[in-house]
Amino acid sequence: MKNKKSKISKAWFFLIPSFIGVCIFYIYPLLDVVRRSFVNCEGSEFVGIDNYIEVFNNEAFQLAAVNTIRFILIGVPIILIISLWIAVKITYNVWLEKQLKHVLLLPMTIPVVSLIIIWRFLFENKGIINGCLNIFGISGVKWLTTNASFYVLVLSFIWKNLGYCTIIWLVGLLAVPEEIYEAADIDGAGRITKFWYITIPNIIPTIVLQIILGVINSFKVYREAYLIAGDYPADGIYMLQHLFNNWFRELEISKMATAATINLIVITLLALFVKKLGAVNYEK
Numbered sequence: 001m002k003n004k005k006s007k008i009s010k011a012w013f014f015l016i017p018s019f020i021g022v023c024i025f026y027i028y029p030l031l032d033v034v035r036r037s038f039v040n041c042e043g044s045e046f047v048g049i050d051n052y053i054e055v056f057n058n059e060a061f062q063l064a065a066v067n068t069i070r071f072i073l074i075g076v077p078i079i080l081i082i083s084l085w086i087a088v089k090i091t092y093n094v095w096l097e098k099q100l101k102h103v104l105l106l107p108m109t110i111p112v113v114s115l116i117i118i119w120r121f122l123f124e125n126k127g128i129i130n131g132c133l134n135i136f137g138i139s140g141v142k143w144l145t146t147n148a149s150f151y152v153l154v155l156s157f158i159w160k161n162l163g164y165c166t167i168i169w170l171v172g173l174l175a176v177p178e179e180i181y182e183a184a185d186i187d188g189a190g191r192i193t194k195f196w197y198i199t200i201p202n203i204i205p206t207i208v209l210q211i212i213l214g215v216i217n218s219f220k221v222y223r224e225a226y227l228i229a230g231d232y233p234a235d236g237i238y239m240l241q242h243l244f245n246n247w248f249r250e251l252e253i254s255k256m257a258t259a260a261t262i263n264l265i266v267i268t269l270l271a272l273f274v275k276k277l278g279a280v281n282y283e284k
Contacts (some may be wrong), residue, residue, distance in 0.1 A: 030264075048165070051258040059117045061237060064243040071154065071239070074216035079158045081163055081205075086162075087169035088195070106162030115156065116227040117269035120144070123152050146205060147236030159218050165210060172206030173199065211274050215267065 040047055055061050122128050123143035141148050176199060184194050222241030225233055240263065247256040
């Protein structure tokens with residue numbers, strides 16, 4: 001008993017410095033942001049939910065929120081489905097695994113600035129894509145200055161994170177006991193049947209993780225969107241991060257704190273919902 005208490009005391013001895021750091025650099029600033037969402041810009045007067053009403057009625061916030069939600073609903077499912085398909089193919093093909101082992105993570109090693117140069121080279125008005133369209137008599141598209149830039153951004157997101165998602169799927173797929181598949185083979189189950197009734201139920205925790213990470217990664221596309229089109233891009237790729245950046249430059253602290261708090265609440269509720277849904281399906 002004494003030995004156990006001694007181990008717990010030693011554990012707390014090493015954990016407390018990190019916990020203090022988390023409180024100072026993460027929890028306290030988070031609580032301060034929430035507090036500022038209920039006060040005026042100077043932080044001297046409590047205004048209740050006035051900041052929230054103002055932010056929800058702000059056209060820039062509405063545009064950024066709609067674009068961000070749209071990007072998540074389109075980009076995240078596409079990348080998860082494609083990466084899962086690649087991961088399943090790899091598990092069935094040893095040769096393919098060897099070929100793609102190093103290629104999958106290559107996009108993550110390329111700096112964002114270099115990536116943007118590639119996209120500009122491809123999607124500029126006189127770039128390669130429009131050049132190919134002109135060969136077939138199709139007029140070029142202004143990919144980077146119109147709402148078509150949204151699809152360029154989705155493509156960039158998929159290309160950048162595809163290998164990362166595939167690796168996570170592979171970890172989940174390889175954790176499924178091989179004995180279950182062997183038993184299904186004896187019963188005459190086909191590949192599709194095994195996928196739906198064995199693979200999917202056993203990788204539900206991985207699915208939950210992938211959805212949460214996909215949503216988080218979708219908020220990181222601001223770098224690409226900013227480098228492609230600057231502070232005020234086409235309406236189709238004006239994201240919440242653009243809004244925060246512009247409000248920060250204009251010192252709209254209360255608006256920024258309010259929007260950040262709304263963002264935090266939505267992401268937290270989404271994560272809890274996905275986790276709960278995954279837990280229910282896993283128990284079934």
